Amino acid sequence: MNHNTYTNPASASSSLIGQRIKHPRIATTIEECRLMLAAGSNANLILLCGPTGVGKTTLGDFLVEAELKSQVEELAANPGCIPAIRVEAPASGEREFSWRLFYQRILNALEGELDAPRTAYGVDPVTGRVVRPAGPQSNRLSGLRTAVERSLRNRGTRFIVVDEAAHLMRQCHPTRLEQQLDTLKSLSNEYGVQWILLGSYDLFELVSLSGQLARRTHVIHFGRYREDVVEDVRAFRGCLKKLGECMPTLKDVDLLRYSEVFHQNTLGCIGTLRTLLMRLDLLVAEKDWSEETLCTGLLTEAQVTQILREIVEGEERIAPGLKRHLLAPKNLQAKRVA
Numbered sequence: 001m002n003h004n005t006y007t008n009p010a011s012a013s014s015s016l017i018g019q020r021i022k023h024p025r026i027a028t029t030i031e032e033c034r035l036m037l038a039a040g041s042n043a044n045l046i047l048l049c050g051p052t053g054v055g056k057t058t059l060g061d062f063l064v065e066a067e068l069k070s071q072v073e074e075l076a077a078n079p080g081c082i083p084a085i086r087v088e089a090p091a092s093g094e095r096e097f098s099w100r101l102f103y104q105r106i107l108n109a110l111e112g113e114l115d116a117p118r119t120a121y122g123v124d125p126v127t128g129r130v131v132r133p134a135g136p137q138s139n140r141l142s143g144l145r146t147a148v149e150r151s152l153r154n155r156g157t158r159f160i161v162v163d164e165a166a167h168l169m170r171q172c173h174p175t176r177l178e179q180q181l182d183t184l185k186s187l188s189n190e191y192g193v194q195w196i197l198l199g200s201y202d203l204f205e206l207v208s209l210s211g212q213l214a215r216r217t218h219v220i221h222f223g224r225y226r227e228d229v230v231e232d233v234r235a236f237r238g239c240l241k242k243l244g245e246c247m248p249t250l251k252d253v254d255l256l257r258y259s260e261v262f263h264q265n266t267l268g269c270i271g272t273l274r275t276l277l278m279r280l281d282l283l284v285a286e287k288d289w290s291e292e293t294l295c296t297g298l299l300t301e302a303q304v305t306q307i308l309r310e311i312v313e314g315e316e317r318i319a320p321g322l323k324r325h326l327l328a329p330k331n332l333q334a335k336r337v338a
Helices: 012-018 024-038 056-070 072-077 099-111 141-155 174-191 201-207 211-215 230-245 255-266 270-287 291-297 301-323 330-337
Strands: 045-049 084-088 159-163 194-199 217-221
Touching: 024 045, 024 056, 024 194, 024 217, 045 056, 045 174, 045 201, 056 072, 056 084, 056 159, 056 194, 056 270, 084 099, 099 141, 141 174, 174 194, 194 201, 201 217, 201 301, 217 301, 230 255, 230 270, 255 270, 270 291
Parallel strands: 045 194, 045 217, 084 159, 159 194
Antiparallel strands: none
């Protein structure tokens, strides 16, 4: 049985990739996600977006693990139950989004990697023998869809986290965006599964192209730690300290002395910070610690500038909706209009 849980690789170098921390921002976002999951059919599609490198994949893993822990009694009584999984929406290189490959990934997470083709078999009412529909059968899309439906029902899956969800919509014409999400929504309506779509700010922009799409989704902003917010600075320093303690060659280095440098270079994104520290750990293992080694491991100015541009544009676009200006007092709204 595949519960799609996270396991650390055996090698020492690979194990660094598995170092994760449930910092304040991720804990708050998880709680908001769980509230929306409790809403059931009133929140079929949950859109969770934030800047690149903020830690969305890690958040997805935590959500799945939290669901498995909360269903421990159900899992003991029904070992075949898989209440939650995380899959990545494929970028297949095809002109249109590959639902075939997407369904296969869901089936692999729920049933394991099976070599046999998924086909909608039936039973002849006269002979009682197993029969299959006429025509080409090898992993036909309809057969894959039927297999996914059967697995969702049998496994009791409550929600599916879809990483890189923008691929669902980026590879189709804007007029077909609703059709793409209708496919997910139909599975949600029929089998009670909810979808958590993870992506950068471009995912939010794609959904906002259509009023119908906007109406069907609940948006959660997974933001970075800002340098102009005291609580954020304190939390970022805590993340830097904890992650540094997990790195063999950095655990004895006073990284907090350079916390401002790390904050500026990673723009307050913990996923980016973890990647940077992993790279720096390897550099220090070869060259020993020095400020020159630190500078070598940092992102270049051009990289930071590009990422910052995307973050600022994304935050400006998503913030008005999340601040709920419609709930502000009328006189305050009038001042904004003036």
